[in-house]
Amino acid sequence: MLEAKKLTKIYGDYVALNDLDLSVKAGEIFALLGQNGAGKTTTINLFLGFLKPSSGEAYINGISVADYPQEIKNHLAYIPETVLLYPNLTGRENLEYFSALAGFDYNKQQLGELLASAGLQHQAFDQRLAGYSKGMRQKVGIAIAIAKQAKVLLLDEPTSGLDPKASNDFSEIISTLSKNGTAILMATHDIFRAKEVATHIGIMKQGNLQAVVKSSDISANELESLYLRTV
Numbered sequence: 145m146l147e148a149k150k151l152t153k154i155y156g157d158y159v160a161l162n163d164l165d166l167s168v169k170a171g172e173i174f175a176l177l178g179q180n181g182a183g184k185t186t187t188i189n190l191f192l193g194f195l196k197p198s199s200g201e202a203y204i205n206g207i208s209v210a211d212y213p214q215e216i217k218n219h220l221a222y223i224p225e226t227v228l229l230y231p232n233l234t235g236r237e238n239l240e241y242f243s244a245l246a247g248f249d250y251n252k253q254q255l256g257e258l259l260a261s262a263g264l265q266h267q268a269f270d271q272r273l274a275g276y277s278k279g280m281r282q283k284v285g286i287a288i289a290i291a292k293q294a295k296v297l298l299l300d301e302p303t304s305g306l307d308p309k310a311s312n313d314f315s316e317i318i319s320t321l322s323k324n325g326t327a328i329l330m331a332t333h334d335i336f337r338a339k340e341v342a343t344h345i346g347i348m349k350q351g352n353l354q355a356v357v358k359s360s361d362i363s364a365n366e367l368e369s370l371y372l373r374t375v
């Protein structure tokens with residue numbers, strides 16, 4: 145579970161995130177929408193411990209990120225917009241390496257099963273990452289998250305630059321992870337995907353979480369109007 149209590153980040157006199165209260169429980173997918181500079185990435189970076197809050201607290205599974213920056217890394221997986229992996233290693237080797245860093249020792253067959261569960265096609269498993277598309281790299285990122293058995297998943301712009309099929313694959317995998325009890329927070333500009341995949345949607349403006357809706361309570365058109373009225 146992810147929780148923010150009055151989480152605030154100020155740069156000089158600029159408030160990038162203002163008093164954020166947010167809770168994402170196991171099995172929920174919370175999508176953060178908002179224009180450029182609204183504070184979405186700041187929120188994610190505060191949960192990751194990449195940034196120190198000016199005030200307030202971020203918690204991962206009840207553990208304070210600021211107090212236990214190393215421990216929380218065992219509980220979460222993070223997939224940035226551009227997944228950073230080793231181009232000279234294969235998909236399977238990258239997964240083996242990053243799983244080992246997290247303390248998991250999988251054999252060749254298990255690594256293949258993890259890659260398959262993330263939706264990567266079999267023929268790519270033993271090809272070098274250098275030849276992968278963005279969507280394929282993202283699937284290795286998702287396989288790493290599954291391999292780490294992370295109960296919290298943070299995603300920044302996960303569908304940007306993906307073709308519609310890759311985006312749809314992404315939605316399906318994320319939904320499965322969520323149904324298996326992962327708490328997921330994603331920053332996105334993709335209103336359509338947010339509506340499709342998220343259980344809850346928050347709209348941010350200038351560092352403030354202005355509106356939160358349950359995805360099941362709103363149509364895609366209503367969400368778009370609410371977004372345009374809010375930002």
Ligand SMILES: Nc1ncnc2c1ncn2[C@@H]1O[C@H](COP(=O)(O)OP(=O)(O)OP(=O)(O)O)[C@@H](O)[C@H]1O
Nearest residue numbers: 155158160178179180181182183184185186187331
């Ligand atoms: N190191 C910094 N110093 C000063 N201001 C910063 C710094 N980092 C971020 N900001 C500002 O904080 C605000 C929030 O940025 P953030 O990256 O969280 O927005 P975002 O909603 O993720 O936007 P985008 O959709 O463009 O990714 C922006 O106005 C940004 O310029």
